[in-house]
Amino acid sequence: MSFYISLSGLKAAQTDLATISNNVANVNSTAFKRSQANFGDIFAAAPMQTTTQVSGQGVRVQSITQQFTQGTTQGTDKTLDLAITGEGFFTVKRTADDQVSYTRNGAFSVTNDRYVVDTTGARLQVIPVDPVTGAPTATGTLGTGDLVDLKVPTNWPDGGTGNQLSSVGVAENGDITGVYADGTTVHLGTAAMAAFNSQDGLRQRGDAHWYSTAASGDPMFGTANSGLFGSIQSGTLERSNVDITEELVSLISAQRNFQANAKAIEAANTLSTTIVNMRS
Known part of the structure; x- marks a missing residue:
């Protein structure tokens, strides 16, 4: 024995x-x-x-x-490098199979067709807002079907030839705006933050991505810097929490x-x- x-x-x-x-x-x-x-x-x-x-x-x-646990943050000075301070996950969706996953890796970039994607090519999901006022157009309890891909148009109105993009900004609450050549500020969307009743129930996918399961519960979506969700820091990335x-x-x-x-x-x-x- x-x-x-x-x-x-x-x-x-x-x-x-x-x-x-x-x-x-x-x-x-x-x-x-x-x-x-x-x-x-x-x-x-x-x-x-x-x-x-x-x-x-x-x-x-x-x-x-x-x-x-929270990892330390490292400055990169790149606007679309985002770090979450506190709880919550970014919501991303793969275009190949429409599979939604959740990540804290905020190293985002813009593709040739102007969509914002993470390091795996999955598109960042945002809560749709009014481009002028920034007020959300989707209200009530949000689901994955209420979210949209974030797109940063080169010109405004999108598809036009004038008013080229000058800069992009990301606020602590996840509000993403674009400033164009004529000074127009356009609200492009608000980063959809996800929280879960049991983080331990999330299934790992690799590349710092997770899937929701019955053990984790359905995701609860909201905006950063409120309730269960931490704030977003633009120009920084969260490092691993390994000591x-x-x-x-x-x-x-x-x-x-x-x-x-x-x-x-x-x-x-x-x-x-x-x-x-x-x-x-």
């Missing part, structure tokens, strides 16, 4: 090492959230068995959870656990060999 107990310890230590290694590998990934492996003991006894004479039977991996010093200490601890379990298997093998030799 001790072989299998130590074997479960080896597997647990291996999972811990893999989790920590992934954290260290992504220390420079924009808006990456570190993961943590959680373990539980295995204990079993027959209904009529005295539990005070039963030892544990090993360890198992209960879950690997992400830690959605490299803490990860290296955890890496040493996981390595020691692996070595200890390997030694336990070696000791059990030595004892078994000795007993067999005594009987022979």
Whole structure:
């Protein structure tokens, strides 16, 4: 039995090492959230068995959870580099399959057709607003169907030949505006921020993107700098929340656990060999 107990310890230590290694590998990934492996003991006894004479039977991996703590921000001086200070996610949609996902990686850029996309090519979703007043045209409880792709026209009116774009601005509440050559300020939309009842229930997709699931609950959409949503900082990006010093200490601890379990298997093998030799 001790072989299998130590074997479960080896597997647990291996999972811990893999989790920590992934954290260290992504220390420079924009808006990456570190993961943590959680373990539980295995204990079993027959209904009529005295539990005070039963030892544990090993360890198992209960879950690997992400830690959605705030990462530090780094200035870039690029207007469409956006960082969220506080809770919330940006909402983006892939054009290939209309799949909506959520991210805190605010490294956005403009494509040739003037749509604002993230590093994966997914388009930033915004709450539609009146171009003159900036008042939202979609009211009530918002869903993904109420959101639209953000487009920054080169000329205003869109498709015209005059009034070329002069600059783009992003406010703390996510209001995105364009200023044109004749001084006209046009409200292009308000960044659609998403929040969830259980962030731990989100499914990872990679590239700092997540999908909503039944465990996370449906997304709640709103504007930044209000309620559940943090504020948006233009010209900055959120770095990963990995503390490299803490990860290296955890890496040493996981390595020691692996070595200890390997030694336990070696000791059990030595004892078994000795007993067999005594009987022979």
